[in-house]
Amino acid sequence: MNLASIATIRRTIRATLGIALIATFTTQCGSEVAKPDGLRLTTIAGHSTAELGNTEAPTAIVMVHGRSTHKDSWYPVMPKLVAAGYRAVAYDYDSSGDPDIAAVVQQLRGEGVGTFVLMGSSLGAGHVLRASNDCEIAAYATITFSAGEIIKVPGQPILAIASNGDGETAATARALTESQELQSKAEIVQGSTHGVDLVNGHPETIDAAVDWLKIVMAAPRGRVRQPTCQT
Numbered sequence: 001m002n003l004a005s006i007a008t009i010r011r012t013i014r015a016t017l018g019i020a021l022i023a024t025f026t027t028q029c030g031s032e033v034a035k036p037d038g039l040r041l042t043t044i045a046g047h048s049t050a051e052l053g054n055t056e057a058p059t060a061i062v063m064v065h066g067r068s069t070h071k072d073s074w075y076p077v078m079p080k081l082v083a084a085g086y087r088a089v090a091y092d093y094d095s096s097g098d099p100d101i102a103a104v105v106q107q108l109r110g111e112g113v114g115t116f117v118l119m120g121s122s123l124g125a126g127h128v129l130r131a132s133n134d135c136e137i138a139a140y141a142t143i144t145f146s147a148g149e150i151i152k153v154p155g156q157p158i159l160a161i162a163s164n165g166d167g168e169t170a171a172t173a174r175a176l177t178e179s180q181e182l183q184s185k186a187e188i189v190q191g192s193t194h195g196v197d198l199v200n201g202h203p204e205t206i207d208a209a210v211d212w213l214k215i216v217m218a219a220p221r222g223r224v225r226q227p228t229c230q231t
Contacts, residue, residue, distance in 0.1 A: 044107050049090065051090075053082035053088050062104055066194075069197075076206075102134060126148060147176060157184050160186045164190060169194070
Protein backbone atom coordinates (compact mmCIF):
# COMPACT_ATOMS: atom_id res chain seq x y z
CA MET A 1 0.00 0.00 0.00
CA ASN A 2 1.47 3.38 -1.02
CA LEU A 3 1.55 6.58 1.01
CA ALA A 4 -1.29 8.17 -0.99
CA SER A 5 -3.62 5.26 -0.16
CA ILE A 6 -2.73 5.45 3.54
CA ALA A 7 -3.44 9.20 3.57
CA THR A 8 -6.82 8.63 1.91
CA ILE A 9 -7.76 6.01 4.49
CA ARG A 10 -6.80 8.33 7.33
CA ARG A 11 -8.92 11.17 5.91
CA THR A 12 -11.89 8.81 5.55
CA ILE A 13 -11.56 7.62 9.16
CA ARG A 14 -11.33 11.19 10.49
CA ALA A 15 -14.37 12.25 8.46
CA THR A 16 -16.40 9.26 9.64
CA LEU A 17 -15.50 9.87 13.29
CA GLY A 18 -16.34 13.56 12.93
CA ILE A 19 -19.80 12.84 11.55
CA ALA A 20 -20.46 10.36 14.36
CA LEU A 21 -19.42 12.87 17.02
CA ILE A 22 -21.59 15.60 15.53
CA ALA A 23 -24.58 13.27 15.38
CA THR A 24 -24.08 12.25 19.02
CA PHE A 25 -23.73 15.87 20.17
CA THR A 26 -26.85 16.91 18.24
CA THR A 27 -28.88 14.08 19.72
CA GLN A 28 -27.79 14.76 23.29
CA CYS A 29 -27.45 18.53 23.39
CA GLY A 30 -28.97 20.14 20.36
CA SER A 31 -32.61 19.10 20.41
CA GLU A 32 -35.01 22.03 20.25
CA VAL A 33 -37.45 22.49 23.09
CA ALA A 34 -41.00 21.81 21.91
CA LYS A 35 -43.17 24.92 21.77
CA PRO A 36 -46.45 24.68 23.71
CA ASP A 37 -49.62 24.95 21.65
CA GLY A 38 -50.83 28.53 21.46
CA LEU A 39 -47.43 30.09 22.20
CA ARG A 40 -47.14 33.71 21.07
CA LEU A 41 -43.75 35.16 20.17
CA THR A 42 -43.76 38.88 20.90
CA THR A 43 -41.53 41.69 22.11
CA ILE A 44 -41.85 43.25 25.56
CA ALA A 45 -39.68 46.16 26.71
CA GLY A 46 -37.34 45.42 23.79
CA HIS A 47 -36.89 41.75 24.72
CA SER A 48 -37.77 38.72 22.61
CA THR A 49 -40.67 37.20 24.51
CA ALA A 50 -42.73 34.02 24.55
CA GLU A 51 -46.23 34.25 26.03
CA LEU A 52 -48.89 31.69 26.76
CA GLY A 53 -52.34 32.17 28.21
CA ASN A 54 -55.15 34.69 28.19
CA THR A 55 -53.87 38.25 27.76
CA GLU A 56 -56.75 39.36 30.00
CA ALA A 57 -55.69 37.11 32.88
CA PRO A 58 -55.36 39.25 36.04
CA THR A 59 -52.07 37.65 37.10
CA ALA A 60 -48.91 37.26 35.05
CA ILE A 61 -45.99 35.01 35.93
CA VAL A 62 -42.80 36.66 34.68
CA MET A 63 -40.09 34.06 34.06
CA VAL A 64 -36.37 34.91 34.14
CA HIS A 65 -33.93 32.34 32.74
CA GLY A 66 -30.43 31.39 33.91
CA ARG A 67 -27.00 32.30 32.58
CA SER A 68 -26.67 29.66 29.86
CA THR A 69 -30.35 29.17 28.97
CA HIS A 70 -33.05 31.16 27.21
CA LYS A 71 -36.77 31.76 27.34
CA ASP A 72 -37.49 28.34 25.81
CA SER A 73 -36.23 26.69 29.02
CA TRP A 74 -39.60 27.69 30.49
CA TYR A 75 -41.72 26.03 27.79
CA PRO A 76 -42.27 22.79 29.78
CA VAL A 77 -43.50 24.83 32.75
CA MET A 78 -45.91 27.17 30.97
CA PRO A 79 -48.92 24.96 30.08
CA LYS A 80 -49.80 23.97 33.66
CA LEU A 81 -49.49 27.55 34.84
CA VAL A 82 -51.81 28.68 32.08
CA ALA A 83 -54.26 25.86 32.85
CA ALA A 84 -54.40 27.27 36.39
CA GLY A 85 -55.46 30.66 35.01
CA TYR A 86 -52.19 32.58 34.80
CA ARG A 87 -50.55 34.39 31.91
CA ALA A 88 -47.03 33.00 31.48
CA VAL A 89 -44.39 35.41 30.15
CA ALA A 90 -40.80 34.30 29.46
CA TYR A 91 -38.27 36.56 27.80
CA ASP A 92 -34.64 36.61 26.67
CA TYR A 93 -32.10 39.01 28.14
CA ASP A 94 -28.35 39.44 28.16
CA SER A 95 -27.33 37.42 31.21
CA SER A 96 -24.22 39.58 31.66
CA GLY A 97 -26.37 42.63 32.34
CA ASP A 98 -29.62 43.89 33.83
CA PRO A 99 -32.62 41.59 33.22
CA ASP A 100 -34.96 44.61 32.97
CA ILE A 101 -37.63 42.98 35.13
CA ALA A 102 -39.05 46.38 36.10
CA ALA A 103 -39.44 47.41 32.45
CA VAL A 104 -41.17 44.13 31.57
CA VAL A 105 -43.53 44.48 34.52
CA GLN A 106 -44.25 48.10 33.65
CA GLN A 107 -45.31 47.24 30.11
CA LEU A 108 -47.49 44.35 31.27
CA ARG A 109 -49.07 46.57 33.91
CA GLY A 110 -49.86 49.04 31.13
CA GLU A 111 -51.67 46.20 29.34
CA GLY A 112 -53.90 45.69 32.36
CA VAL A 113 -52.10 43.03 34.39
CA GLY A 114 -52.78 43.71 38.06
CA THR A 115 -50.76 41.07 39.92
CA PHE A 116 -47.30 39.67 39.31
CA VAL A 117 -45.51 36.51 40.36
CA LEU A 118 -41.78 36.39 39.61
CA MET A 119 -40.16 33.06 38.71
CA GLY A 120 -36.42 32.65 38.20
CA SER A 121 -33.96 29.87 37.42
CA SER A 122 -30.35 29.80 38.66
CA LEU A 123 -28.91 33.26 37.91
CA GLY A 124 -32.46 34.37 37.20
CA ALA A 125 -33.47 33.28 40.71
CA GLY A 126 -31.17 35.90 42.19
CA HIS A 127 -32.57 38.49 39.80
CA VAL A 128 -36.19 37.82 40.79
CA LEU A 129 -35.38 37.85 44.50
CA ARG A 130 -33.80 41.29 44.13
CA ALA A 131 -36.72 42.46 41.99
CA SER A 132 -39.18 41.24 44.61
CA ASN A 133 -37.63 43.77 47.00
CA ASP A 134 -38.45 46.56 44.51
CA CYS A 135 -41.60 48.30 45.69
CA GLU A 136 -42.36 49.60 42.19
CA ILE A 137 -42.53 46.05 40.86
CA ALA A 138 -44.73 45.04 43.81
CA ALA A 139 -44.51 41.30 43.19
CA TYR A 140 -47.13 39.18 44.96
CA ALA A 141 -44.98 36.05 45.29
CA THR A 142 -41.65 34.63 44.15
CA ILE A 143 -40.69 31.16 42.90
CA THR A 144 -37.05 30.14 42.49
CA PHE A 145 -35.32 27.15 40.91
CA SER A 146 -31.81 26.47 42.23
CA ALA A 147 -31.19 29.89 43.75
CA GLY A 148 -27.55 30.44 44.57
CA GLU A 149 -28.03 33.44 46.86
CA ILE A 150 -29.90 34.04 50.09
CA ILE A 151 -31.84 37.23 49.48
CA LYS A 152 -34.74 37.66 51.87
CA VAL A 153 -37.93 39.38 50.75
CA PRO A 154 -39.79 40.70 53.82
CA GLY A 155 -43.55 40.37 53.71
CA GLN A 156 -43.68 38.11 50.68
CA PRO A 157 -44.09 34.33 50.25
CA ILE A 158 -41.32 32.40 48.48
CA LEU A 159 -41.38 28.91 47.00
CA ALA A 160 -37.76 27.73 46.62
CA ILE A 161 -37.26 24.60 44.50
CA ALA A 162 -33.91 22.77 44.30
CA SER A 163 -32.26 19.35 43.88
CA ASN A 164 -30.66 17.81 46.96
CA GLY A 165 -27.49 16.90 45.04
CA ASP A 166 -27.00 20.25 43.31
CA GLY A 167 -24.27 21.84 45.41
CA GLU A 168 -25.58 24.22 48.06
CA THR A 169 -28.86 25.05 46.33
CA ALA A 170 -30.99 22.85 48.62
CA ALA A 171 -29.48 24.50 51.70
CA THR A 172 -30.05 27.89 50.08
CA ALA A 173 -33.69 27.02 49.39
CA ARG A 174 -34.21 26.13 53.04
CA ALA A 175 -32.44 29.28 54.22
CA LEU A 176 -34.56 31.42 51.92
CA THR A 177 -37.79 30.10 53.37
CA GLU A 178 -37.13 29.01 56.97
CA SER A 179 -37.66 32.42 58.58
CA GLN A 180 -39.77 33.88 55.82
CA GLU A 181 -43.26 35.11 56.60
CA LEU A 182 -46.54 33.77 55.24
CA GLN A 183 -46.68 30.52 53.24
CA SER A 184 -43.02 30.25 52.20
CA LYS A 185 -41.84 26.74 51.42
CA ALA A 186 -38.76 24.82 50.24
CA GLU A 187 -39.44 22.04 47.73
CA ILE A 188 -36.43 19.70 47.57
CA VAL A 189 -36.26 16.85 45.04
CA GLN A 190 -33.87 13.97 44.49
CA GLY A 191 -31.03 14.30 41.99
CA SER A 192 -28.54 16.93 40.95
CA THR A 193 -30.22 18.70 38.04
CA HIS A 194 -29.80 22.47 38.15
CA GLY A 195 -32.32 25.18 37.46
CA VAL A 196 -35.67 24.79 35.75
CA ASP A 197 -34.31 21.76 33.89
CA LEU A 198 -35.09 19.75 37.01
CA VAL A 199 -38.78 19.76 36.03
CA ASN A 200 -37.98 17.32 33.22
CA GLY A 201 -37.21 14.64 35.79
CA HIS A 202 -39.59 15.97 38.42
CA PRO A 203 -42.76 17.26 36.74
CA GLU A 204 -44.44 17.09 40.14
CA THR A 205 -42.62 20.30 41.04
CA ILE A 206 -44.88 22.20 38.67
CA ASP A 207 -47.95 20.69 40.29
CA ALA A 208 -46.50 21.71 43.65
CA ALA A 209 -45.97 25.26 42.37
CA VAL A 210 -49.54 25.49 41.07
CA ASP A 211 -50.95 24.15 44.35
CA TRP A 212 -48.76 26.56 46.34
CA LEU A 213 -49.86 29.51 44.23
CA LYS A 214 -53.51 28.59 44.75
CA ILE A 215 -53.01 28.91 48.51
CA VAL A 216 -50.87 32.04 48.29
CA MET A 217 -53.14 33.88 45.87
CA ALA A 218 -56.13 33.21 48.11
CA ALA A 219 -54.47 35.00 51.01
CA PRO A 220 -56.26 38.30 51.74
CA ARG A 221 -53.22 40.52 51.36
CA GLY A 222 -54.01 42.71 48.37
CA ARG A 223 -51.05 43.86 46.31
CA VAL A 224 -47.89 43.22 48.27
CA ARG A 225 -45.55 46.15 48.85
CA GLN A 226 -42.52 46.28 51.06
CA PRO A 227 -42.76 48.20 54.36
CA THR A 228 -40.49 50.97 53.07
CA CYS A 229 -42.99 51.66 50.30
CA GLN A 230 -46.06 51.97 52.48
CA THR A 231 -47.36 55.41 53.32
